[in-house]
Amino acid sequence: MVEPTNRAAHRSSAVDDPWSVPVFPRLHQERAKVVVKADLLPAVSVLSTAGLLGIPLGWLWSVLAPAQRMRVISLTDKPVPLELESWHRFDDLAIYGFLSLGLGLVVGLAAWFLRERRGPVVLLAATGGSALAGWLGTQMGSWFVTMKYEITAPPALGAVIEKAPQLESSWILLAAPLMTALVYALMTAWNGRDDLGRRLG
Numbered sequence: 001m002v003e004p005t006n007r008a009a010h011r012s013s014a015v016d017d018p019w020s021v022p023v024f025p026r027l028h029q030e031r032a033k034v035v036v037k038a039d040l041l042p043a044v045s046v047l048s049t050a051g052l053l054g055i056p057l058g059w060l061w062s063v064l065a066p067a068q069r070m071r072v073i074s075l076t077d078k079p080v081p082l083e084l085e086s087w088h089r090f091d092d093l094a095i096y097g098f099l100s101l102g103l104g105l106v107v108g109l110a111a112w113f114l115r116e117r118r119g120p121v122v123l124l125a126a127t128g129g130s131a132l133a134g135w136l137g138t139q140m141g142s143w144f145v146t147m148k149y150e151i152t153a154p155p156a157l158g159a160v161i162e163k164a165p166q167l168e169s170s171w172i173l174l175a176a177p178l179m180t181a182l183v184y185a186l187m188t189a190w191n192g193r194d195d196l197g198r199r200l201g
């Protein structure tokens with residue numbers, strides 16, 4: 001009597017082990033690379049355009065920021081602020097901070113919508129442009145408020161004058177670039193593509 005052939009002995013080891021057979025076929029896909037040279041010129045445009053936004057930023061701050069009302073008590077000493085008027089020092093800083101955050105949000109979204117140029121080069125340009133706009137806004141804003149609250153004649157004793165708004169902390173310059181970087185990073189995480197969707201542009 002001929003014994004039946006053991007078919008299992010002739011199976012391939014790959015078939016014997018069910019875990020060695022891939023369930024899904026592997027698709028060869030080339031990973032996206034960082035583009036630097038082609039993005040340099042658009043990055044310069046993004047940086048300069050974002051930096052110029054500091055002019056309307058400074059003007060808008062000069063319109064919204066409140067001045068301090070002060071009373072002249074002596075012709076030799078400095079004027080003294082009226083009651084609660086010194087709080088406007090914080091108001092001036094807070095208003096510029098909120099405006100800078102709004103500018104950073106706009107710059108970050110605008111840079112992200114440049115689909116064909118998405119990447120670290122444009123991100124650095126947008127962040128640098130926001131920082132430049134924040135600095136330019138402080139310079140132009142100071143010039144605008146100086147012109148607006150300029151005192152043309154010496155005030156009389158006991159008169160109430162308005163002191164021009166001012167920014168007393170340079171840390172406020174970090175608001176716009178930090179917001180730009182945060183918005184761009186959130187959009188990058190939400191996108192989830194290796195090339196950030198550049199090939200779809």
